[in-house]
Amino acid sequence: MPRQGPAADTVNDSPERARSRHLSPLLRLLRFTWPYRGRLLLALIALVLAAVALLAFGQVIRAVVDRGLAADSPQALNLALGLFLGVVLVFAASVAMRSYLLNWIGERVVADIRRAVYTHALALDVGFYETTRTGELIARLTSDTALLQVVVGSTLAMGLRSAILALGGLVMLAVTSPKLTALVLLGIPLVILPTWLIGHRVRRLSRQSQDRIGDIGAYVDETLHAIRTVQASCHEPLDAERYGARVEEAFTTAMQRSVASALLAGVASLLAFGAIGTVLWIGGHAVLAGEISGGELSAFLFYAVLMAGSVGSLSEIVGQLLRGAGAAERLMELLETAPAIQPPPRPSALPRRVAGSIRAERLTFRYPARPETPALANVELDIAPGERVALVGPSGAGKSTLFHLLLRFYDPQQGRLTFDGVDLRTLDPSALRRHIAVVPQDPVIFGASAAENIRYGTESAGDAQVHAAAAAAHADVFIQRLPQGYDTFLGERGVRLSGGERQRIAIARAILRDPALLLLDEATSALDAESERLVQDALSHLMIGRTSVVIAHRLATVREADRILVLDHGRIVAQGRHAQLLAQGGLYARLAALQFQDLPAAAVG
Numbered sequence: 001m002p003r004q005g006p007a008a009d010t011v012n013d014s015p016e017r018a019r020s021r022h023l024s025p026l027l028r029l030l031r032f033t034w035p036y037r038g039r040l041l042l043a044l045i046a047l048v049l050a051a052v053a054l055l056a057f058g059q060v061i062r063a064v065v066d067r068g069l070a071a072d073s074p075q076a077l078n079l080a081l082g083l084f085l086g087v088v089l090v091f092a093a094s095v096a097m098r099s100y101l102l103n104w105i106g107e108r109v110v111a112d113i114r115r116a117v118y119t120h121a122l123a124l125d126v127g128f129y130e131t132t133r134t135g136e137l138i139a140r141l142t143s144d145t146a147l148l149q150v151v152v153g154s155t156l157a158m159g160l161r162s163a164i165l166a167l168g169g170l171v172m173l174a175v176t177s178p179k180l181t182a183l184v185l186l187g188i189p190l191v192i193l194p195t196w197l198i199g200h201r202v203r204r205l206s207r208q209s210q211d212r213i214g215d216i217g218a219y220v221d222e223t224l225h226a227i228r229t230v231q232a233s234c235h236e237p238l239d240a241e242r243y244g245a246r247v248e249e250a251f252t253t254a255m256q257r258s259v260a261s262a263l264l265a266g267v268a269s270l271l272a273f274g275a276i277g278t279v280l281w282i283g284g285h286a287v288l289a290g291e292i293s294g295g296e297l298s299a300f301l302f303y304a305v306l307m308a309g310s311v312g313s314l315s316e317i318v319g320q321l322l323r324g325a326g327a328a329e330r331l332m333e334l335l336e337t338a339p340a341i342q343p344p345p346r347p348s349a350l351p352r353r354v355a356g357s358i359r360a361e362r363l364t365f366r367y368p369a370r371p372e373t374p375a376l377a378n379v380e381l382d383i384a385p386g387e388r389v390a391l392v393g394p395s396g397a398g399k400s401t402l403f404h405l406l407l408r409f410y411d412p413q414q415g416r417l418t419f420d421g422v423d424l425r426t427l428d429p430s431a432l433r434r435h436i437a438v439v440p441q442d443p444v445i446f447g448a449s450a451a452e453n454i455r456y457g458t459e460s461a462g463d464a465q466v467h468a469a470a471a472a473a474h475a476d477v478f479i480q481r482l483p484q485g486y487d488t489f490l491g492e493r494g495v496r497l498s499g500g501e502r503q504r505i506a507i508a509r510a511i512l513r514d515p516a517l518l519l520l521d522e523a524t525s526a527l528d529a530e531s532e533r534l535v536q537d538a539l540s541h542l543m544i545g546r547t548s549v550v551i552a553h554r555l556a557t558v559r560e561a562d563r564i565l566v567l568d569h570g571r572i573v574a575q576g577r578h579a580q581l582l583a584q585g586g587l588y589a590r591l592a593a594l595q596f597q598d599l600p601a602a603a604v605g
């Protein structure tokens with residue numbers, strides 16, 4: 001299925017490139033804001049009310065000056081103050097309401113998007129993760145959503161507010177004094193343009209400065225994670241030097257930014273107050289000439305400052321909106337990426353009692369990333385329920401690929417694969433996987449307790465079942481010896497387990513799952529004799545009464561297998577029992593001598 005994943009090269013994008021060229025992707029967020037339209041409407045009402053109240057201040061100022069001060073009337077002044085307090089009350093209430101409602105919507109929408117994206121990411125097929133770096137997905141879930149939160153929660157509203165204030169301010173200016181308005185309109189670019197240009201440079205430098213800090217973080221992360229390799233290679237002085245160079249780069253960029261911000265502060269103050277002074281001077285003369293009243297001049301000044309402020313902030317707001325649009329575009333693209341492996345509209349059902357038979361008919365599969373060479377070619381296979389099958393073959397023969405297809409991580413391009421007689425393509429992948437347990441070569445231990453690690457995938461199991469599974473997998477003994485027994489935290493920041501212990505946890509996990517089909521990839525690393533015996537014993541126990549397919553690396557496994565399949569270049573080149581295949585000589589005999597570490601030389605014959 002052709003699909004358009006998020007561009008794989010955007011993870012280290014500078015914020016400049018991460019911007020969208022249009023604001024239209026923001027419209028795609030409507031789907032997430034729509035459920036909260038009631039609150040959104042209220043927030044908009046509050047926003048407009050706050051802007052109108054702010055504009056009304058100008059009129060109150062005018063009344064205070066003209067009716068109260070100039071007319072020398074205490075009553076009028078009292079009345080004006082009352083009016084002022086009324087406007088303040090409306091303004092304060094609507095600002096508080098707007099701020100709360102918009103923040104709520106911003107946080108809510110981002111929480112919904114995070115959940116939707118993560119749930120969708122979990123459903124994407126394995127092939128997707130071969131072409132996308134997980135770091136990129138994490139960036140989507142953290143930084144892109146954080147950016148959207150700011151955009152939805154404040155920037156959009158600020159943009160609307162600034163537009164209302166700029167337009168409203170202009171109308172009020174024109175109403176107050178058309179002549180002065182013409183002057184202000186001529187003057188605004190003189191004030192805004194230089195400030196905007198320097199401001200643009202400041203923003204670019206601060207983003208660069210953040211990028212430099214990101215570089216520092218990435219370097220620390222890489223070296224400290226690999227501290228053993230760093231120390232073993234005596235790489236510390238070199239790393240300290242390289243890190244130092246990066247820190248200095250960050251400092252230099254930060255200093256350039258500081259110079260630009262200092263310049264901005266100076267120029268902006270100079271221009272703003274210079275402009276106010278000029279309006280006051282021209283307006284003052286107009287007042288003296290009796291063209292306008294003192295109140296009108298005060299109101300005029302108020303609107304001019306309001307308008308200039310709003311126009312000035314628009315460029316920054318648009319920049320932020322474009323970055324938000326970029327984030328929205330990437331997130332929505334991810335959400336619209338269709339998984340290549342999906343349940344069919346009407347999935348077939350497996351029998352109530354799954355027996356665990358497997359059949360492959362002319363099975364041919366090529367990995368999407370390597371369409372030229374088939375990883376499996378024309379494989380014909382019939383595995384009976386309860387059969388123990390060992391897969392043997394040189395590296396790259398296609399053993400793991402067969403597992404991937406059995407788990408329906410991919411669909412074959414030709415032929416078909418059935419489980420209990422049902423074509424895998426017609427099954428819901430999770431309905432199929434429920435009947436399969438996988439014990440990988442190097443099992444994953446999650447950052448959770450020992451009991452939770454065994455329960456992984458069978459969450460409904462009770463404590464007694466977990467303990468029984470652990471006992472059957474010979475994991476019970478070492479778990480009991482852990483500081484808090486089954487409650488001991490395992491994984492990266494907890495107790496680290498040895499290879500053999502990890503395998504036994506994985507075996508216990510598989511026993512608890514009680515699957516019809518067991519896929520086992522035997523560890524290649526040699527365990528000590530005692531661990532080996534425990535693991536082997538646990539595995540034999542696990543295989544009883546179920547179909548098992550094992551990528552074999554041990555003599556005991558091939559000896560006990562009902563059938564050995566020898567794979568080479570994606571084809572089954574021989575099959576039979578161990579002794580038979582050895583007697584035939586050929587690839588199996590050669591592989592046996594090389595692969596089974598525990599095979600005495602004599603047995604290879």
Ligand SMILES: Nc1ncnc2c1ncn2[C@@H]1O[C@H](COP(=O)(O)OP(=O)(O)OP(=O)(O)O)[C@@H](O)[C@H]1O
Pocket residue numbers: 130367368369370375393394395396397398399400401402
């Ligand atoms: N995700 C992938 N994308 C592209 N090609 C792949 C992918 N995984 C495996 N291959 C290729 O498919 C072929 C079969 O690989 P597979 O992993 O099934 O071999 P294997 O027999 O399990 O090998 P090993 O014993 O080394 O694990 C190899 O040529 C391999 O390079």
